[in-house]
Amino acid sequence: MMAEIVYVDEKSEIPLYGVDFIGIIDRGTNVIELKPLTLCNLKCKYCFVSAGNYNTDFVVDPNYLLKKIKDIIKMKGNYKIEIHFAPYGEILLYSGLFNLIKELWNIEGVETISLQTNGLLLNEEIIKKLEKTNVTRINISLNSLNQDKAKFLSNCENYNIGNLLKNILLLLKTQIDILIAPVWFPGENDKDIEEIINYVLNLRNKGFSQKRIQIGIQKYLIYKTGRKLKKIRPKSWGYFYKQLSMLEKKFRIKLKLGPRDFGIHKRRIGASLNVQKNDHIRLKIISIGRWKREYIGKLDDNYGIKVLLNKPIPQPEQLIGKDIEAKIIKANYKDNILTASFSI
Numbered sequence: 513m514m515a516e517i518v519y520v521d522e523k524s525e526i527p528l529y530g531v532d533f534i535g536i537i538d539r540g541t542n543v544i545e546l547k548p549l550t551l552c553n554l555k556c557k558y559c560f561v562s563a564g565n566y567n568t569d570f571v572v573d574p575n576y577l578l579k580k581i582k583d584i585i586k587m588k589g590n591y592k593i594e595i596h597f598a599p600y601g602e603i604l605l606y607s608g609l610f611n612l613i614k615e616l617w618n619i620e621g622v623e624t625i626s627l628q629t630n631g632l633l634l635n636e637e638i639i640k641k642l643e644k645t646n647v648t649r650i651n652i653s654l655n656s657l658n659q660d661k662a663k664f665l666s667n668c669e670n671y672n673i674g675n676l677l678k679n680i681l682l683l684l685k686t687q688i689d690i691l692i693a694p695v696w697f698p699g700e701n702d703k704d705i706e707e708i709i710n711y712v713l714n715l716r717n718k719g720f721s722q723k724r725i726q727i728g729i730q731k732y733l734i735y736k737t738g739r740k741l742k743k744i745r746p747k748s749w750g751y752f753y754k755q756l757s758m759l760e761k762k763f764r765i766k767l768k769l770g771p772r773d774f775g776i777h778k779r780r781i782g783a784s785l786n787v788q789k790n791d792h793i794r795l796k797i798i799s800i801g802r803w804k805r806e807y808i809g810k811l812d813d814n815y816g817i818k819v820l821l822n823k824p825i826p827q828p829e830q831l832i833g834k835d836i837e838a839k840i841i842k843a844n845y846k847d848n849i850l851t852a853s854f855s856i
Contacts, residue, residue: 521573527816540781552601560738566802574608590621597627604633634679643686656704817850
């Protein structure tokens with residue numbers, strides 16, 4: 513069954529700030545994170561946002577995004593800005609991507625444009641478009657070099673590791689930098705992580721610099737709404753970094769990457785609302801969300817808020833356009849994200 517698709521533009525009245533799965537995320541740095549769609553070509557067994565399996569998907573109008581991005585850059589300052597495409601889905605499914613990138617380069621102060629992808633949709637034509645639009649860096653999710661393991665983790669029988677590695681080599685022939693970003697699943701892909709480290713080192717030995725081909729190992733995290741690998745339990749951050757230190761010594765490679773490695777620094781955060789956790793606020797329900805119990809509320813023209821119902825209702829559309837009073841259950845201004853609950 514195909515998911516319904518909601519098109520987010522100015523006429524939709526859906527704000528682009530405040531909701532975690534669409535729009536603009538401002539973490540108080542020089543990096544502006546964009547989430548222009550929720551469509552995904554995979555249903556990875558470990559996906560912390562359950563992408564590829566939503567009741568409703570969202571696609572944001574690139575012109576709407578562009579207008580808001582210009583406003584936020586003007587506020588932050590027109591210098592050393594990075595635009596990072598990090599959707600709850602697969603960015604190469606976004607039809608407006610390349611035209612949007614072209615327009616972003618016309619904004620004073622934009623110095624880096626990066627995106628994250630699972631890489632399976634890469635081909636020679638798309639790589640040429642990425643090169644032509646001067647994408648700075650691509651982060652590629654790659655959790656194993658083993659065909660069967662890659663199929664298992666991505667939950668995709670058509671996963672072609674050979675084709676992905678071929679396209680990584682094609683990318684390295686362009687000016688685009690690559691970050692290989694495996695997730696470490698303790699007890700599941702320990703050996704695979706070491707093989708990926710060796711893969712990166714071999715590419716460097718062939719003449720590609722540390723800047724051209726990086727590796728950033730990610731900690732496995734689980735969330736209530738995400739998919740989880742059976743029998744795999746996340747380790748503590750302390751244990752995770754201890755393991756990275758051991759691997760750094762074993763392979764003589766830097767694995768603990770931080771903001772400085774990517775030129776990330778603190779910058780003024782966008783306008784925020786004076787609301788706190790447990791506050792009760794009035795809002796207008798604008799749209800259904802990804803799930804049956806999820807909605808998007810509107811606080812003002814800039815700020816939206818994710819609204820969670822205590823139970824699903826037979827006719828979800830009946831709440832659209834209603835003014836309600838909801839309770840704030842998350843007010844994370846570090847991530848510029850708001851969530852409220854509403855009881856039927």
